[in-house]
Amino acid sequence: MFSRSAVAAVAVSMVIALSACSGGSGSQGSGDETLTFSTGSELGTLDVVADQVNGTARRLLLGSVVEGLTKVVSDGDKLSWNPLLATSWEQVEPKRWRFKLRDGVTFHDGSTFDADDVVWTISKLADPASAKDSTLATIAGAKKVDDLTVDILTTVPSFFVDRTVAAIGIQPDGWGKDAKAAQNNSIGTGPYKVERVTPAHDTAVLAINDKYWGDVNPYYKKVEMRVVPDTGARLAGLRANETDVAFDLSPDLLDAAPATVTAPSTEIDILRISDAKPALQDVRVRQALNYAVDRDSLTNHLRFGFAQAPHGQGVTPQVHGYNPDLEDYPYDMNKAKELIDQAGAAGAHLTMMCVTEYYGTLGTDTCQTLAASYEKLGLDIKVQLLPRDQWIAQGLLAPQNKVPAPDLFYVQAGSGTLDSTLYLDNYYTCGKVRATFCDEKLRDAAKAAIDLDNVDQQAAAYQKVHAMARDLAPMVWITSPKNAAATQDGIHGQLYSDAYTVYWYEWSGKK
DSSP states (O other), X not given: OOOOTTTSSOOOOOOOOOOOSSSOOSSTTOSOSEEEEXXXXXXXXXXXXXXXXXXXXXXXXXXXXXXXXXXXXXXXTEEEEEESSEEEEEEEETTEEEEEEOTTOBXXXXXXXXXXXXXXXXXXXXXXTSBOOGGGTTEEEEEEEETTEEEEEESSOOSOHHHHGGGOOOOOTTTXXXXXXXXXXXXXXXXXXXXXXXXXXXXXXXXXXXXXXXXXXXXXXXXXXXXXXXXXXXXXXXXXXXXXXXXXXXHHHHHTSSEEEEEOOOEEEEEEEOOOSHHHHSHHHHHHHHHTOOHHHIIIIISTTOEEOOTTSSSOTTSBTOOTTOOOOOXXXXXXXXXXXXXXXXXXXXXXXXXXXXXXXHHHHHHHHHHHHHHTTTOEEEEEEEOHHHHIIIIITHHHHTSOOOSEEEEEEEOTXXXXXXXXXXXXXXXXSSOOOOOHHHHHHHHHHHTOOOHHHHHHHHHHHHHHHHHHOSXXXXXXXXXXEEEOTTOBOOOXXXXXXXXXXXXXXXX
16 A cells, blocks of 8 residues: 555545635626736647647736636735536546536536546647647546546556646547637636637737526626737837737836736746756766856846746755755856866857746846856857747657657746656756756656655655755756736736636726
8 A cells, every 4th residue: 555645545525716816806707807918928729638739828828718627826925726617536546636627517508517538638738749738748548437537547656636636637538620710719617708809819808607506706708818929019008908818028127017916936947957968977077057047137137037046956945856056056157167177178169948928037137147257268159030930840849750859958848736746857858848858866856756655765866866966957947036026006806826827807997
């Protein structure tokens, strides 16, 4: 019999009454007619299961149109997960969780929600061809027990599947077989439904679902999303009262906005290192890349205080397995230059791939700043600025797509489920989806820790893996940016540790 301590095998049976959290509760549409928000990245497909890394679609739809089995709830810095489409759950085996489903729920098309829909959705997600968010990488599949009971299977022992399923929007059985329909519409069980999407996918409108199963009273009758690629234009639209909320603004523009909503993040912005080139196979070079990061300057001047220190690891303090004894590499250009010279790496040609959207201008500004610092060490850095789709295909999923990975790849990664498992599995186990660095000792330690079926033993083992990784420097840990959105004065809403989790029925207020 495996040990799960106090975390797992706890059946949760309470029923949550989902209400607006920002003082805007009342009858449906009791406030302004429409909440309008702008975002920088293209909408892409509305099938948020087939394309899990589509942050714009997730922000628009997840939790509002398509719902998970559970819902994340924030109380200051503390996160918890409550029932939603599932009413209770328990871990019945190290790699199997059983969920009891809510009865009487219908989709927007009138079909009845049951176990077949969960199995269909999870099967789509588990398909190797799907573009998975790293949070969901260890989901292996699902099996129907009865119409209102389903087992979710994982590839490794997992103590927090109840958290993971909050990020999986359940679709009707068979949804997505018609790719065109799934591209341009989304069918879920949520309090909003898709009213229209423009052919260019630059505007989308949600309208209240009058037949919603739950007890929520959205303040806004409609939610409108506008894709505005230019960050300055997004701020200008907010100031001109054309929009109510603006996402993906650079910190200097956030600082100039009428008001902001922020939340602590569980993400770290990193440079993932590829060990394909001899220079980066030398630990001294990888350590030098970390020594050359002026985190204080990045936090204070580039991020205007909207960031925290990463403490030499890829997860934040509230995460299972976080090591409180680790610290960042100190900023020391002399030490960095010394290590580069010792390794004979001066003049090495390295590519650094960054995205031109998706993180506002934060990613590109960070990459340019780091590239300038690395060139002072004698390295030859070529910065590649790519649009989102190319950045994902040629960078993020380069191992999966079997294309040469960039030497340095900028991305934000962490754990919205407050669990180190997925981070270690993605980056330290020499995997085929995300990892571009492989050290056998680190791989073996990470795999052994992931396979533990005692939650306390696993946390201690994870701390040791983080310490080992800190010394090996398989990546550059930069900062932990805060999640933030600019708003009109009087607009209230809730952000979460995941930058793309937004429940629009929690938002309220007038301009």
